[in-house]
Amino acid sequence: MGVHGHAVGVDFGTSTSLVAARAGRLPVEVVPLGRTTRSFPSIAGFRGEQLLVGEDTDDLSGDAVIRSAKRAITQNLETLSVAGRRIPADEVITALLAEIGRRAEAVDQPLSMARDLRLGCPAMWDGAQRQRLLGLAEKAGFPIDETTLVDEPIAAGIAWVMNRSLFYGERLEGRLLVFDMGGGTLDIAVLDVLSDGPGTEPEISVLSALGAELAGDKLDQAIAGDLTSDLAAQGHSSSSARRPELFTALVLRAARDAKIALSQRAEHRIMLPSRQLGQLPMLTYTREKLEEAFRPQMDIAEALVWAALRASRLTVRDNRSAADLRVLTPEALRGDVDYVLLAGGMSRIPYVERRLGALFPGAQVFDNAGVQPDEAIVAGLADTISYRRLNLHRPGFDFIIEWEEGGQLRQEILYPAHTPFYSPQQVLSGQSDLGFARHDRDFPGPRSGSGRLRVRSTSGEYLGLAVDNQTMDGLVVRFGNRMDFKLYCDGRILIRDGSGRALHMRVDRWPVIRGRDSGRLQLRSAVDREPIVPTGWYMDKEYAPPIR
Known part of the structure; x- marks a missing residue:
């Protein structure tokens, strides 16, 4: 494995924030941001009309301090309350990010010059929330592109994988459960890890990731x-x-x-x-x-762990519905896990490790990814290697429908990048058909004529599609009153257009899209023969199965 470049990670946390850097295969360096600690307190406050951040708020009265500003994005809040008045949340978040940048530059890690910068975000965030953070980070002076954001539990998992394989020389093969409990959210990810041996780059596939405001x-x-x-x-x-x-x-x-x-x-x-x-x-x-006091949260957290493991089986084509998986007992699921990583500041609480250790008595439980638990995310964000062999569990790019209308090209987003396919509640309730879907009147576009389905990176660049090695700019679709689009957890894609034609495709894993350098999205037919399309009246019935 050759020496790779220089990467910088920024963990903008609900309670504290961190910056780390790594050059090639050298150990990660966590940059000292705080005045007495390596972390920067993610707090702000007002003295009169002056907005203060970090330790400058220490002498303010408690009701003049703004804590957990990041939760404004999680909760889609536009304002925050402090000292009896409402303050724009984006103003506070931008000020915190800008101060992180200034402090990093003061210790010779200028973020504005970083060619490979990654910023973490909760796994539960949708595309709009991610774009909001990216926009604020860009306003704060961060060099942003479409690959900047990484799910926090995935980053923590990468830190652990690279620490075990690169610095301990272990050959990792199996399933890793990441339990990342920080200040604002609990994020859980299930990763499939495969390495060819010591010194090789492991391939990491994300099977599921979900989160909740439990932290x-x-x-x-x-x-x-x-x-x-x-x-x-x-x-x-x-x-x-x-x-x-x-x-x-x-x-x-x-x-x-x-x-x-x-x-x-x-x-x-x-x-x-x-x-x-x-x-x-x-x-x-x-x-x-x-x-x-913690027990009720941890009870819910355990239920979310089982939900994440059930969802991971959908990704690996378990051939069972979510309703079937819901009845699987913890005894049937815990054998799926070979390793457990505890990340986030809350993992320092002994009760967390006891509860997770009891859930997986046959797994190895780690609270160290080469760094402290609350530094695992930033260490993974600063990784210089593993993102080249990372497969995602959902698309990090938009699916677009475009058509001509009145001599003008019209476009609407069919699937917004990073939109979760399901909520934790849907897995817990045993909803029978998990996935992202747009049907009939919810399908964008006119009711007649034709258009194209295209793929667009979050930076706005369009990618080609390759279906069974046939390259094209987009898939032709005919509009009508009955339209279907479905993304399944196992990588299947179903498109049924207004003519009744059904296209069944599959992607093995969703790739990390890096603008025009990615070339094209590789798909293949999910069936060997042209499917028989049921008539409309049959598809209206509740018992009608999905087209396969």
């Missing part, structure tokens, strides 16, 4: 609820405080401190600042109480 922020709120109840039992509440918003903010800050402290010891004493709130009693919070 550090929710645990902080649960602990804060316990502390608030303890104070109320002793006659102290936010309603009786001189500054209710400050009371709530300081209790939440104390909850965060307790969470961190209890990762190292069995109990933690809490004294809220008397100067701001008046004399309040000292509280004691134990690891046992923390685990009880």
Whole structure:
């Protein structure tokens, strides 16, 4: 394996942010961004009309501080609340990203000069959320292209794979479950890993990735609820405080401190600042109480782990529907996993490792990818090798329908890049036909005439299609009242146009599209003979099977 270039990764986190760099096969270097730590606190606040970021907010009162600004993208919020006023969320996020860039440049890692820069994002984000972060990063001075964004659990998995294969010389073959719990989201990915031996580049295929808003922020709120109840039992509440918003903010800050402290010891004493709130009693919070507060989230997290494993079987053509997979017991699924990687700051909590270790007693459980758990994502983003042999679980590019109308070329997006094929809830509920679909009136375009289906990278460049090695700019489709387009988890593509013609194609894995350098998208026919198209009345029936 030859020496490769220089890559820089940026993990813009809900609670903290990191930057890392790697040159060729050298170990990853995590850049010191914080004033006393390697991480940069992803917090902002206002002193009067001045927007402050990072440690500059340390002396602000709790209600003047903005935490978890990244969640505004996850929750599709346009504004954030601070000190009784609403602030544009994008303004805060851009300021945080710009400060990350300034600090990286101050330690000789200028992001604006990085030729291979990657930025992480939650697996649950859709195309619009990803484009929003890319736009803000570009505004902050980051060099952005269509391959900049990488799902955070995938990046963490890559860090682990490369650490084990490159620096330990292991021949990895099997399935890796990444459990990435950070400040804002829980992300779970199932990766298939295959290497030809020590010193070779492993091939990594993403079988499933999903996420939910279960993470550090929710645990902080649960602990804060316990502390608030303890104070109320002793006659102290936010309603009786001189500054209710400050009371709530300081209790939440104390909850965060307790969470961190209890990762190292069995109990933690809490004294809220008397100067701001008046004399309040000292509280004691134990690891046992923390685990009880955390238990409901971890119960849901376990259900999501099984959902991710069920979804991964759809990707590898298990020949069973989601309804069939839903009835598979944990005992039937846990054998799918050979390795477990715990990533994200929340993995430092011993309870997380105990719960995941109990789920997979036959798997090797790791909380180290050559770096600390909260640095695994940024280490993977800075990888210089593995993205060349990475196969995705859904398209990172748009499918476009185009047609002429009134002498003008019209276009609409049929499938937006990175749109999830399913939600965790759909897998949990056993929905029978998982995949991305557009049907009939939801299918864009006119009701007559013809057009083309094309593929476009997120940078706006069009790629050729190769179907059974026949190259073309796009697939001709005839419009009508009945139109179908379906992307299945196992790489099958179904297109049925208004003439009743059905096209069945398959891609083995969705490639990483790198603009015009990617050449074309390689597809092949999914059937050896022309399918028999059922009549319209039959396809209207609920029991009608999908065309195969």
